[in-house]
Amino acid sequence: MNVGEVAAMAGVTVRTLHHYDRIGLLSPSGRTAAGYRQYAPADLDRLHRVLLFRELGFPLEEVATLLAGLPAGARAELARRGGRRVLLRLERTQAMVAAVEKEMEARAMGIALTPEERFEVFGEHDPEQYEAEVQERWGETDAYAESKRRAAAYSKEDWLRVKAEGDDVERRFAEAPAAGAPADSERAMDLAEEHRQQISRNFYDCPPEMHAGLGGMYVEDERFTAHYEQRAPGLARYVSAAVQANADRQG
Amino acid sequence: MNVGEVAAMAGVTVRTLHHYDRIGLLSPSGRTAAGYRQYAPADLDRLHRVLLFRELGFPLEEVATLLAGLPAGARAELARRGGRRVLLRLERTQAMVAAVEKEMEARAMGIALTPEERFEVFGEHDPEQYEAEVQERWGETDAYAESKRRAAAYSKEDWLRVKAEGDDVERRFAEAPAAGAPADSERAMDLAEEHRQQISRNFYDCPPEMHAGLGGMYVEDERFTAHYEQRAPGLARYVSAAVQANADRQG
DNA sequence: CTTGACCCTGACGCGACGTCAGGCTGTTGC
DNA sequence: GCAACAGCCTGACGTCGCGTCAGGGTCAAG
Structure with a gap:
């Protein structure tokens, strides 16, 4: 050849x-x-x-x-080192995935929208407090300010639909524990699955394992925790557990 | 600063x-x-x-x-691309981890030893059939042939001990289903945990998730399957399930 | 026997820094 | 009051793993 x-x-x-x-x-x-x-x-x-x-x-x-071809011992050692190296990289890659997910979920919740757009979408529920953060996170250069209104991949209608879908699932999630359904019940897991498919449809492909990772953030990242706790106390942990259970059931 | x-x-x-x-x-x-x-x-x-x-x-x-700061739409697109990129890397990294584990478990079973050494360690149980593969996998350069007998990190005694330990756990694994213990029973999971610690001690640090990955190969890789099936029919699946259950219990 | 795909060997370029070299700055101890 | 030493500066060149021409030879098909 x-x-x-x-x-x-x-x-x-x-x-x-x-x-x-x-x-x-x-x-x-x-x-x-x-x-x-x-x-x-x-x-x-x-x-x-x-x-x-x-x-x-x-x-x-x-x-x-x-x-x-090194002595067998040395080679074993090297293979071990290679394994460690790979594991380190794996960990770092997973950390990156988590970071990106965070960013995207934040976007999913409207945090990364421009202030004006968020206002239009969320009505008066818009928490003004995020403005400073948006600036810090994304800057507010002239070029950005100029172009931000133009080619948005999602129209305002899209965002409204997405927001409505999300609200719907979250509302039903909030009802589940009140109705006595534990987080690993059929009902909760079905809701989690619906949530996962919603993310896949609206944002990015989100397989169950990725969803499980996301679920972890609902209890670890105070921003997400606050988002769910504001709807119902204990909801963050509940959703997180349901997502985990649903991922396990699929794996 | x-x-x-x-x-x-x-x-x-x-x-x-x-x-x-x-x-x-x-x-x-x-x-x-x-x-x-x-x-x-x-x-x-x-x-x-x-x-x-x-x-x-x-x-x-x-x-x-x-x-x-790009237009919001373009930025969303880029973030998505970044996510994909990361996922690709994650997959590849995981594939690498699997490859290295395979290599090391093979080594654990003595396959990667030189023919002579394997013979001495495994006695007449040595399956001659592997010779061709060893050559294919590691070549047989002069330098290697010359140096292979010298500085072996594991002495023959070490290998014998490791082999005996492994045999012991596998024997007890084979007895468990016969005694009516399902793969997710306490008994099976304890054996799995012992197996994991054995690997960690003798070969490389093997956290539960890694062990779970290894367990998957027991049913997917015919070489490992054959190794376990030869001891008792159905043992490969049993060990794999026990390892998985043990990993879940720890996670 | 021409055409176009494939092969060869330099040689230079690139991205993301590492590594000096030669010189200025700032702090600490006597 | 000044020496010593850690830390900062700006070039400038080196490295790794190739990519990308340039200029030229080779091979199979029509």
Whole structure:
């Protein structure tokens, strides 16, 4: 096989293979008379391992020594370190996901709208207190002030609909515990599921695990807690538990 | 605050702050008479957001425009894209974690040992069939062949002990369903917990969630399935479920 | 035997900093 | 009152993992 085929198969560019050849990380086992690189199956194997370790975050130089074959003990150690490294990255990535979710849920609650728009949407319920935060969070540059009214992906009607849908579910959520339904009851979980699908429809794809993560924030982030507690005392914990139960039931 | 303090607080280097200043991404709001950068609280806020988006994988230039304030619609779109990007990375990272775990559990079962060593450790139970795979997986370079016998982090005695411990738990696992204990019983979960701690002690730190992930492979990866099924029919599923139940109980 | 897809080797560019070098500043101790 | 030392400044060059030409050779089909 020549470079182009290998590149396509492995999902890398030709240039990458050239690079690996140059630095001696992966030299094809043969060349044609014309100088074309010829990759053997063993080369593909090696490439596979190279890409694995690269994904693990090892610099290419370390990958080379890794594949060169170290004493078994040292290799075990390295694999362990790779595992740790990956776990660290996993944690950080999850933290990022949480941060983005927070941002989007905040947007879902209208916090990230411009003051005027929020006022129009929420009527007098608009909590003026958020203005300062909006400024802090999003700045208020001239360019932004100028363009903010123009191309909004969601029209005011959309926002009103979204808001109404959200209100509806939250209202029914508030009724559930009063009617004696525990947070892991069918009724509560169905509401949670409805909530999840609402988010998926209106904001971003929200699989059950992601929803569970969101649910955690309802009790951890005071802003969300306040939002639910204001509707009914204890509602934040209730919704959070229902969301969790619903995620478990689906997993 | 001056650069050093800000850098320490935010967990970046001074050079990074210099860089952000130079490219205009984050210029301190003041300077002392001597030219020292002076960062105000608002600058820290901005830095915070810069680091968030950087973590999300946005190039610094895009981060700048993001923070400059785009039309609301476009910004929502970008946030969504950022979310997707993060989710993709999360998936890939998880796949990597799975791959590394696989590798390590394989090692735990002795598959990654050299043929000779495996033979000595496992006695005649050594399945010769794995040899080809070991070669495929780890190659058999001269350097490796030469060094493999030397500094092994685990001595043969260690491996024997580890093997005996593993055998013990697996034997008791096999007895549990025969004695009528379901996979989510106290008894099964305790065995799962013992198994988890064994892995943590002998191989790598294995928190419950990671263990749960491992458990999934017992039914998905035919190699592990075969390993357990060979001891007792249905054991793979049983152990997998017990591990899952134990993880849930701890979470 | 031409055309167009593919291959080669330099060589330079880039993003996000790291790492000196050479020099000024600010604080602390004697 | 000043030495010593930590901390700050601005270039300027280096690094990693490639991307992107440029200039030229190769191969299979029509």
